[in-house]
Amino acid sequence: MRNYAALAVCICLFSILLQGCSDSPEKYAKTGIFFDTAITITVYGTNAEENLTQCFSICEDMEDTFSRTKKGSELYEINHRNTQSVTVSDDMATVISEGLRFWKLSDGLFDITIAPVTELWDFKSDDPSVPSQGDVEAALQYVDASSVHLSGHTLQFDNGHTQLELGALAKGYAADRIKSYLKMEGIQSALINLGGNVLALGEKPDGSAWNVGIQKPFADAGEMIDTVSVDDGSVVSSGTYERCFTVDGIRYHHILDPRTGYPFDSDLSQVTILSDASLTGDSLSTVCFLLGEDQAENLLASLDPSIRAIFVYTDGTVVKYG
Amino acid sequence: MNKHDFILIAVVVAVAALIWGYLFFAREDDADSMLVITADGEMYGQYDLSVDREITIGDTNRCVIKDGSVSMKWSDCANQVCVEHMAISQGGETIVCVPNRIILSIESDKGGDVDAVVR
Numbered sequence: 515m516r517n518y519a520a521l522a523v524c525i526c527l528f529s530i531l532l533q534g535c536s537d538s539p540e541k542y543a544k545t546g547i548f549f550d551t552a553i554t555i556t557v558y559g560t561n562a563e564e565n566l567t568q569c570f571s572i573c574e575d576m577e578d579t580f581s582r583t584k585k586g587s588e589l590y591e592i593n594h595r596n597t598q599s600v601t602v603s604d605d606m607a608t609v610i611s612e613g614l615r616f617w618k619l620s621d622g623l624f625d626i627t628i629a630p631v632t633e634l635w636d637f638k639s640d641d642p643s644v645p646s647q648g649d650v651e652a653a654l655q656y657v658d659a660s661s662v663h664l665s666g667h668t669l670q671f672d673n674g675h676t677q678l679e680l681g682a683l684a685k686g687y688a689a690d691r692i693k694s695y696l697k698m699e700g701i702q703s704a705l706i707n708l709g710g711n712v713l714a715l716g717e718k719p720d721g722s723a724w725n726v727g728i729q730k731p732f733a734d735a736g737e738m739i740d741t742v743s744v745d746d747g748s749v750v751s752s753g754t755y756e757r758c759f760t761v762d763g764i765r766y767h768h769i770l771d772p773r774t775g776y777p778f779d780s781d782l783s784q785v786t787i788l789s790d791a792s793l794t795g796d797s798l799s800t801v802c803f804l805l806g807e808d809q810a811e812n813l814l815a816s817l818d819p820s821i822r823a824i825f826v827y828t829d830g831t832v833v834k835y836g
Numbered sequence: 837m838n839k840h841d842f843i844l845i846a847v848v849v850a851v852a853a854l855i856w857g858y859l860f861f862a863r864e865d866d867a868d869s870m871l872v873i874t875a876d877g878e879m880y881g882q883y884d885l886s887v888d889r890e891i892t893i894g895d896t897n898r899c900v901i902k903d904g905s906v907s908m909k910w911s912d913c914a915n916q917v918c919v920e921h922m923a924i925s926q927g928g929e930t931i932v933c934v935p936n937r938i939i940l941s942i943e944s945d946k947g948g949d950v951d952a953v954v955r
Contacts, residue, residue, distance in 0.1 A: 543943070545930055551932075705951055735920060735931075755955075756955060
């Protein structure tokens with residue numbers, strides 16, 4: 515009888531062992547709408563429900579910080595200030611300083627003070643229209659990033675009318691913030707997709723890289739021009755096919771030229787950046803679109819040789835860099 | 837240990853293997869894809885992708901499940917991005933109507949060809 519008892523214990527241990535083998539991290543995913551776009555966060559872990567909730571509350575925080583249009587957001591308060599200088603949060607200081615850095619690196623083509631012009635275009639409206647030349651010219655006089663000075667947490671404006679637009683940076687920064695939170699929580703595998711800004715934490719639980727598809731410009735949503743493998747990195751695209759409208763046969767897209775106040779005239783329709791950090795990738799996708807392929811490649815080479823780029827021209831030609 | 841002990845061990849090991857095998861493969865087989873609809877942040881419903889049907893979501897949107905694929909058939913929104921979106925069928929794919937805050941997503945244990953799409 516004693517034999518059987520020992521055997522029973524062995525059996526129990528054996529089955530527990532077998533159970534343990536199949537106990538891979540579980541998949542938790544949540545989709546929501548933030549920054550006027552759909553976001554999906556997928557986390558592999560045990561009891562990661564709480565982590566997902568926390569990720570969504572980071573998104574909410576980021577929206578309350580960087581939204582230009584949401585009343586009461588930190589950016590809204592900065593844009594509607596009564597004083598020449600304001601004290602900004604850590605998050606705000608990081609993003610503005612990155613914006614000003616790329617303003618210099620792009621010879622002024624990437625300008626976060628474009629806000630007064632962006633407001634005229636209002637690409638998000640149900641019925642967008644082309645603003646009048648006069649309005650555009652009036653707004654343009656306030657577009658000049660050299661009149662904005664950031665020192666630590668103190669943001670100084672030379673001009674009372676200057677307003678900031680951080681839409682080209684905020685999603686990338688939010689993705690980085692979510693990733694560092696998940697990392698801190700011990701998560702080893704996650705995919706953060708903020709409306710097409712994709713940032714991977716680690717690789718998939720099975721050890722393979724994540725496959726990220728790149729939307730084909732002007733094709734049906736969901737049709738891809740290429741697929742890239744990503745391991746612990748960021749993929750971000752900017753293009754003329756998102757948020758655009760057509761009036762009298764002319765298509766107006768949302769990447770504005772700070773010199774003219776009109777959509778930037780380019781033979782590119784999309785630039786995709788593969789980088790480590792998503793804030794860098796988010797800014798660079800727009801910066802490289804504005805610079806054009808040759809200048810963009812020079813800039814990338816001077817920044818970090820590990821950054822890769824994919825340029826898609828309006829005629830459909832695809833050029834890969836890196 | 838006598839003959840009976842060996843038989844018992846064999847039986848127990850076989851049962852353990854069967855249970856493990858069941859758990860292992862049942863998980864894989866359990867990959868029936870579902871359409872999950874979220875409206876304004878709240879779960880609206882879950883639907884088996886293998887059953888063709890049309891689903892009206894509030895009074896703003898209507899989607900269709902056909903041959904394992906989902907598409908937004910109608911939306912009263914201005915931009916119609918969701919209606920123009922290609923049909924989705926793979927785990928992780930989504931169609932979103934931002935103005936009406938409606939999300940169609942496919943949940944499946946089997947991953948699709950891509951894990952995400954940048955645009």
